[in-house]
Amino acid sequence: MGRSEEPVRPYGTLVRGLRTAAAVLLTGLAATACGAPAGHPEDDPPVDARNPEARAAIARYRGAPAQALAYAAWRESRAYGKRLATARRWGLADAPLMRPPAPAVKPRLTTEPGFEANDGAPDLPPVITKVPTTDRVIFLTIDDGNRKDPELIRMMSELDIPYSAFLSDFLAREDYGYFHRMRDAGVTLNNHTINHPNLRLMSYEAQRAEICGQQSRLEKEFGTAPRLFRPPFGNYNGDSLRAAKSCGVEVVPLWQEEAFADHWDYRRGSRHFEPGDIVLIHFRGRDEWPGEMPDVVRLVLKKANEEGFALARLEDYI
Ligand SMILES: [Zn+2]
Structure with a gap:
């Protein structure tokens, strides 16, 4: 089987992109001594775009989209820092890439060519x-x-x-x-x-x-x-x-x-x-x-x- 030529976006690339955005935007914003954009306590839960509360929090920044992005990126950056520290403790150079959300519908499975049991029995497990x-x-x-x-x-x-x-x-x-x-x-x-x-x-x-x-x-x-x-x-x-x-x-x-x-x-x-x-x-x-x-x-x-x-x-x- 040849390798698929279909362009597939690695989820980790999105995360890395967000981290870069954080680095760029944070330098342009007023930040507190701990690095957080002003006005946000350090112990907020991490931003998860699937989380309705997080979405609502970001929506409140509608008038200041750059700040909202910077805030989300800063949170992501902090979460990455923790994952990186854990990975280094286990002898890894970088944090494992984050997996995408589980698919809403599982793919349909059929026995792959070359792996058939070749006796014509129908409906066997793939x-x-x-x-x-x-x-x-x-x-x-x-x-x-x-x-x-x-x-x-x-x-x-x-x-x-x-x-x-x-x-x-x-x-x-x-x-x-x-x-x-x-x-x-x-x-x-x-x-x-x-x-x-x-x-x-x-x-x-x-x-x-x-x-x-x-x-x-x-x-x-x-x-x-x-x-x-x-x-x-x-x-x-x-x-x-x-x-x-x-x-x-x-x-x-x-x-x-x-x-x-x-x-x-x-x-x-x-x-x-x-x-x-x-x-x-x-x-x-x-x-x-x-x-x-x-x-x-x-x-x-x-x-x-x-x-x-x-x-x-x-x-x-x-
Ligand atoms: Zn075995």
């Missing part, structure tokens, strides 16, 4: 490696569940980075408490089978035990059965999709790029992200490869910033 969207976003997914690194949950919460987990019971079960904390932080926990087998080598009934067994396991543990299922190694056939459908799976997200502690694997020829790409990393630590989970996340965030992408929540789009 198999995808990217989400059809023009938003400059990618989606981070984390597989298996072996390493349970508390730093990961803290890092992602502080940086406000969404991600989705795909759990195999035989690795996750020794401490589901860790994944409860992850779920409480807003992460969706999805199905990656009970024992992480190569499903293509198994009968329908055996596959059903692996896939639907993990649906039940996760529902019992967390109260809801997952909507998303990822086959181990990306290996599946028509029986896998039929079994998954029989126990409530709606989508089978694979991945485009995979990040390791020291290198990347790319599914397509291009070494660049495209809008909607699904990125895979693993719950692994130094006992398995040369880095901890925050090291791998830093690789992903650095590449995303360099290429102008924000990380968005997969379940907001599919």
Whole structure:
């Protein structure tokens, strides 16, 4: 597939533009010692254009549009300063780009060419490696569940980075408490089978035990059965999709790029992200490869910033 030529405005560019406007306009305005335009207390909530109260506050400046813009830009600049400080604490050079609002309507999904299970069965869950969207976003997914690194949950919460987990019971079960904390932080926990087998080598009934067994396991543990299922190694056939459908799976997200502690694997020829790409990393630590989970996340965030992408929540789009 060729790269889309459609012009797509990176959300981060808008934010950076606003910051530049702040710098220019603030120098031309009377400001208090703390840098705020006169007359506004420091502890106001940050301006969010979607927030009706913020819109009303800005509207009150109708007679002085430059001041209103300067005020909004100053607020944005302060918010960015906080995000930058957090990013630097986690070893990043810049703050991750802000994601756009979730789409009002989720894109319609169909199995991508080359990923059909080829047995003619209708209405099976679609198999995808990217989400059809023009938003400059990618989606981070984390597989298996072996390493349970508390730093990961803290890092992602502080940086406000969404991600989705795909759990195999035989690795996750020794401490589901860790994944409860992850779920409480807003992460969706999805199905990656009970024992992480190569499903293509198994009968329908055996596959059903692996896939639907993990649906039940996760529902019992967390109260809801997952909507998303990822086959181990990306290996599946028509029986896998039929079994998954029989126990409530709606989508089978694979991945485009995979990040390791020291290198990347790319599914397509291009070494660049495209809008909607699904990125895979693993719950692994130094006992398995040369880095901890925050090291791998830093690789992903650095590449995303360099290429102008924000990380968005997969379940907001599919
Ligand atoms: Zn796996």
